[in-house]
Amino acid sequence: MTKTLTAEDFKATFDAFNRHDVDAVMTHFADDCEFTTVAGAEEFGTLIVGAEAIAKAFSGVWAAMPDAEWADHKHFVSGDRAVSEWTFKGTDGEGRRIEAQGVDLFTIRDGKIVKKQAFRKQRPVIEPK
Known part of the structure; x- marks a missing residue:
């Protein structure tokens, strides 16, 4: 039997x-x-390949938005596919805030994530007061 991930793992x-x-x-x-990624020059956003590059991208989000969070996250797994729903919240260095719902679609192979596709509602940033 092929190993998969669970909703608890996500x-x-x-x-x-x-x-x-x-x-x-x-x-x-x-x-x-x-x-x-959710944004980029291509129709799918930007493609990042390899665990090291992906870890660097995630760390870059946290550096740019120290309060970044994926709130109210929920997950389900069906075979070798999974979905996570969340609300992204974060503030950039200029005080602009992003709050938008999104989902990730995952592909799993042998108990590991081999593809993460992120989708987020397009919403204007909230300017600082």
Whole structure:
């Protein structure tokens, strides 16, 4: 039987995202994983390949938005696919705030994430007062 991940595994991963704990986040990612971001020049956003590059991208979000969080996250797994729903909240260095709902679609192979596709509602930033 092929090993998969559980909704509890994804909860732990998103809890680690919210702690900004890159090592714990990357626990379930394969070395050859792919991540498509919510924004970028391509129709899918930006493609980031490999666990090291993905960990660097996640750390970059936390550096740019020290209060970044994926609130109210929920997860389900069906075979080798998984979905996570969340509300992203974060403030950039200029005090602009992002609050938008989104989802991640995951592909799992042998108990590891091999693809993470992120989708987020397009919403204007909230300017500081």
